[in-house]
Amino acid sequence: MSPPREGREGREGRERRESREGRAAPVAGVWTIAAGVVLAALWVARALLVPVALALVLALLLRPVMRGLVRRHVPAPLAAALLVLLLFGGLGGAVFTAAGPVRAWAERLPATLQAAQGKLRRLRRPFEEMNRAAQRVERAAAGEREGGRAPAPATPAAPAGPGVLARVFGTTAALVAGLVEVLLLLYFLLASGDLFLRRLVRALRQPHDKRIAVRVARDVEAMISRYLLATLLINLGQGACVALTMLLLGMPQPLVWGGLTVVLEFVPYLGGALMIILLAVVAVATFDAPGRILLAPGLYLLITTLQNNFVSPLVYGRRLALHPIAVFLGVLAWYLLWGIAGAFLAVPILAALKAWADRTERFAVVGEFLGE
Numbered sequence: 418m419s420p421p422r423e424g425r426e427g428r429e430g431r432e433r434r435e436s437r438e439g440r441a442a443p444v445a446g447v448w449t450i451a452a453g454v455v456l457a458a459l460w461v462a463r464a465l466l467v468p469v470a471l472a473l474v475l476a477l478l479l480r481p482v483m484r485g486l487v488r489r490h491v492p493a494p495l496a497a498a499l500l501v502l503l504l505f506g507g508l509g510g511a512v513f514t515a516a517g518p519v520r521a522w523a524e525r526l527p528a529t530l531q532a533a534q535g536k537l538r539r540l541r542r543p544f545e546e547m548n549r550a551a552q553r554v555e556r557a558a559a560g561e562r563e564g565g566r567a568p569a570p571a572t573p574a575a576p577a578g579p580g581v582l583a584r585v586f587g588t589t590a591a592l593v594a595g596l597v598e599v600l601l602l603l604y605f606l607l608a609s610g611d612l613f614l615r616r617l618v619r620a621l622r623q624p625h626d627k628r629i630a631v632r633v634a635r636d637v638e639a640m641i642s643r644y645l646l647a648t649l650l651i652n653l654g655q656g657a658c659v660a661l662t663m664l665l666l667g668m669p670q671p672l673v674w675g676g677l678t679v680v681l682e683f684v685p686y687l688g689g690a691l692m693i694i695l696l697a698v699v700a701v702a703t704f705d706a707p708g709r710i711l712l713a714p715g716l717y718l719l720i721t722t723l724q725n726n727f728v729s730p731l732v733y734g735r736r737l738a739l740h741p742i743a744v745f746l747g748v749l750a751w752y753l754l755w756g757i758a759g760a761f762l763a764v765p766i767l768a769a770l771k772a773w774a775d776r777t778e779r780f781a782v783v784g785e786f787l788g789e
Contacts, residue, residue, distance in 0.1 A: 467758045468595060472600075474645070481642060493607075493609075501603055505600060633773050633776045636775070641765045648683060650732070651728055652682045655678055658720050659675050659717060662717070666713055685763070689718075700713040739768065747764070748760050774787070
């Protein structure tokens with residue numbers, strides 16, 4: 418007598434589920450190991466990969482201009498050289514213009530940190546006295562004799578002035594060498610044109626895959642170019658607002674604060690947090706009234722909040738919108754891998770990943786997660 422049909426179907430369905438679950442476990446393990454290997458490789462090879470990634474992002478930014486020059490019959494090597502020279506001249510001009518105010522600000526930074534430390538020590542003294550009084554009350558309640566001295570407060574460490582700056586910005590020689598390396602790589606990437614894309618298309622066999630590769634490349638180029646240009650315009654406007662605000666508050670070197678805003682706001686979250694800390698320290702050293710001390714970091718926080726919630730969504734548009742949680746996690750992860758350069762590259766990398774995921778059905782869920 419054969420078993421009932423429903424029983425057979427139930428057993429077959431259960432066997433299929435168990436088979437899928439058995440196959441899913443090894444696949445998940447393989448993906449986990451592969452992700453760990455990739456992360457380790459990114460961290461170990463960061464000295465090589467960071468200049469390449471920076472040059473690639475700049476090449477994607479300048480690619481539309483490069484394509485326009487080539488259409489006007491300018492040879493590709495000459496057009497690439499012109500763009501690299503213009504970029505180098507612009508960076509050199511900006512550094513030369515900001516060198517004087519930044520040098521004066523950096524020379525006063527150790528004294529500013531010491532003054533802020535002294536004021537914070539005086540502000541902390543009432544709380545330390547309250548803490549010692551509470552300890553004496555506890556000892557008296559416990560029947561202890563109050564003859565011993567209260568433990569002396571720990572002496573705060575001396576502020577690290579040039580050492581902190583050296584760790585954050587690196588030495589001048591390393592900075593110049595890295596800049597030259599990035600510019601050389603940028604020149605070769607621009608001069609080669611669409612060589613790598615053509616080779617990738619030739620390597621793919623299916624016409625559908627070829628079309629997807631071309632569309633993804635164009636989408637990535639458009640998204641990164643739009644993101645960098647839009648971010649530069651937003652940061653310039655925010656820097657002007659911050660400089661004017663610091664001038665009205667009486668903060669020293671308001672132009673330096675505006676310039677730092679333009680540069681640091683390219684790093685989401687981390688740049689703004691560093692600006693608030695620097696403004697708070699300098700405000701403590703400059704002003705005596707608590708209200709004026711809180712105004713500098715508070716107004717900066719207000720300006721950046723308005724920019725993030727009203728200006729950025731309007732300028733970026735729906736197509737480039739990334740989820741704030743994805744941006745925060747991406748910035749944190751790339752900062753841990755590649756430092757400040759990784760934090761700067763995090764959003765372009767996320768934008769490129771979103772453009773690729775939106776064009777592939779298998780990874781469409783990744784695009785949904787990254788987008789708003």
